[in-house]
Amino acid sequence: MNNPACYIFLLILLGINAPGLNAQTERIPGLIGFKAEKIGDDAHIEWTMEEKFLMCDFVVERSLDNADFSAVGLVSAGGNMKSHDTYGFVDENVVMYNAQTIFYRIVQIGFRGENYHSQSVGISQLESKGIIVDYFPNPEKQGVTNIAYLAKGEGELLMQITNSSGQVVFYDELQKGPGFQVTEVKGLIAGTYFIKMFDDVYAVSEEMTVK
Numbered sequence: 001m002n003n004p005a006c007y008i009f010l011l012i013l014l015g016i017n018a019p020g021l022n023a024q025t026e027r028i029p030g031l032i033g034f035k036a037e038k039i040g041d042d043a044h045i046e047w048t049m050e051e052k053f054l055m056c057d058f059v060v061e062r063s064l065d066n067a068d069f070s071a072v073g074l075v076s077a078g079g080n081m082k083s084h085d086t087y088g089f090v091d092e093n094v095v096m097y098n099a100q101t102i103f104y105r106i107v108q109i110g111f112r113g114e115n116y117h118s119q120s121v122g123i124s125q126l127e128s129k130g131i132i133v134d135y136f137p138n139p140e141k142q143g144v145t146n147i148a149y150l151a152k153g154e155g156e157l158l159m160q161i162t163n164s165s166g167q168v169v170f171y172d173e174l175q176k177g178p179g180f181q182v183t184e185v186k187g188l189i190a191g192t193y194f195i196k197m198f199d200d201v202y203a204v205s206e207e208m209t210v211k
Helices: 009-013
Strands: 031-039 042-051 058-064 069-077 085-091 101-109 115-117 119-124 131-136 142-165 168-184 193-198 202-208
Touching: 031 101, 031 119, 042 101, 069 085, 069 202, 131 193, 131 202
Parallel strands: none
Antiparallel strands: 031 042, 042 085, 058 069, 058 101, 101 115, 101 119, 131 142, 142 168, 142 193, 193 202
């Protein structure tokens, strides 16, 4: 890779959390299709280019609020492209993020350092119809939260409480069906947390405030 415009993307390959690129406002020329869908725990992103352009790479960016994007992957453009080339990227284990919708966009990097971004597309990462959760009190002040749930089917149901940074502060394995869980949250600093229950098919997340 001889072009300085491409060097930054080595950071992504090395696993460093690179911020989103300050892309030009123009849309990606030749982009005729862009979609993202959730398959299992992963997000599958796919886009199709119609025209031939000299370019360095595509960068895939993710956002939990459709405002602040971070680079999560690099896909080689392959130099001169054939007509209607299709590219893809898999963002793994997105079910662990505390957001009802995850947004993606593509940034095209040219060999002269120019860059263009696509419009964003969103996917619903949580399917809540199989699990219903309620809890009290909110805000929580006494060091204990009471969680009532209803999960259809049989088998194991996983529960997590995470902080606003996504770190797991509590974990338990429950059984599906109607249930009631009394959880001690003593020692948690004041702030916003998320109660999440999920299995192989469904997941639901509820926001909890600790005073």
